[in-house]
Amino acid sequence: MDIVDSIEDIQNELLAWFLNNGRHWIPWKLNKYGQIPKSREIISPYGIWIAEIMLQQTQLKVVIPYWEKWMRSFPTLKLLEEADLQTVLLNWQGLGYYSRAKRIHTSSQLLVKLINTNSTRNDSLWPVQIDQWMSLPGIGRSTAGSIISSAFDLPSPILDGNVKRIFSRLIASDKSSRKDDKRLWRLSNSLLSVESPRNFNQALMDLGATVCTKHKPRCYCCPLKNYCLAFIKYDPVDFPKKEMKKIISSQQIGIGLVFNKEGELLIDQRNENSSMGGMWEFPGGKKESDESIEDTIKREITEELGININVGEKLISFEHLYSHKKLHFTVHICEWKSGNPKALASQRFLWIAPDQLSNFPFPAANSRIIAALNKHLGFDK
Numbered sequence: 001m002d003i004v005d006s007i008e009d010i011q012n013e014l015l016a017w018f019l020n021n022g023r024h025w026i027p028w029k030l031n032k033y034g035q036i037p038k039s040r041e042i043i044s045p046y047g048i049w050i051a052e053i054m055l056q057q058t059q060l061k062v063v064i065p066y067w068e069k070w071m072r073s074f075p076t077l078k079l080l081e082e083a084d085l086q087t088v089l090l091n092w093q094g095l096g097y098y099s100r101a102k103r104i105h106t107s108s109q110l111l112v113k114l115i116n117t118n119s120t121r122n123d124s125l126w127p128v129q130i131d132q133w134m135s136l137p138g139i140g141r142s143t144a145g146s147i148i149s150s151a152f153d154l155p156s157p158i159l160d161g162n163v164k165r166i167f168s169r170l171i172a173s174d175k176s177s178r179k180d181d182k183r184l185w186r187l188s189n190s191l192l193s194v195e196s197p198r199n200f201n202q203a204l205m206d207l208g209a210t211v212c213t214k215h216k217p218r219c220y221c222c223p224l225k226n227y228c229l230a231f232i233k234y235d236p237v238d239f240p241k242k243e244m245k246k247i248i249s250s251q252q253i254g255i256g257l258v259f260n261k262e263g264e265l266l267i268d269q270r271n272e273n274s275s276m277g278g279m280w281e282f283p284g285g286k287k288e289s290d291e292s293i294e295d296t297i298k299r300e301i302t303e304e305l306g307i308n309i310n311v312g313e314k315l316i317s318f319e320h321l322y323s324h325k326k327l328h329f330t331v332h333i334c335e336w337k338s339g340n341p342k343a344l345a346s347q348r349f350l351w352i353a354p355d356q357l358s359n360f361p362f363p364a365a366n367s368r369i370i371a372a373l374n375k376h377l378g379f380d381k
Contacts, residue, residue, distance in 0.1 A: 162208025
């Protein structure tokens, strides 16, 4: 069976399935009246763009409340463009991969110039070409295609993780989806419905999220099972082919919550060119093999801020998993002893009242530290 000979049938089967089974409730896929858009109706590219960036590395159910909060804080592109980066990062706090928020902020400035400052509320004036969207930081070919097809109902293929999995199973690819990228893009372009590109692309994403899932695909109710070589000849779970897993490194991190005599807490801001640049953090760093975690905290704080401290009781220890490493945090309450703080390894530092922590954007791992500190200080009562 050749997929090329079944393109029209696949389109019809998938669109019919989407009509009855699609996720028609996703808020940024609805028009301004909260209704399912009609064919060729333009819906807000602003809301779709923000959602697409949030969905990079983050699941839909997690993104929705963050997107809703974002749209309340920055309901228009112009308000986002005028906001300072700290406010943007604060609204992103908890979503992780903070470089995405910085790229959104940069892109907002570029989009205002591209669209025309006085016309940013006119959805029809937003860019509709792939290369225009891909010229913005953080937007690749699939993200651009999804924005264009979702907002303008124009034919633009996509190839996100869900779609790669569907196509790899359809053709029973003997390669990993990354190594078969060119062929999968050709397939996405060939299968795309020119008459209903918005619904077709969304149907693919919904099928991958609800039926053609990674571990337990529901092949019995899949509209494409009669065309799927992985289902007909093999076991769909074996596709896409797996690549060798990278070994995740593990590191011990010592963190000091440094208080002065007035009860203020010391925080510092990460350099812009560093990972999670612009975010605030509690001072500390990696443990050396020949030192205790208490000695790590003393050394790191002296190196970062040029002060001497007394390390007190342990507040909390926990693990936080990133995509490429696992960090084990140990956090101690500390007392400032001597020396005037200097921003030796950061942009700046501040002494703040502990109840002001919510006013600053911190990386996700710090939420557990802040929660433990609030409990320690009795703020959660």
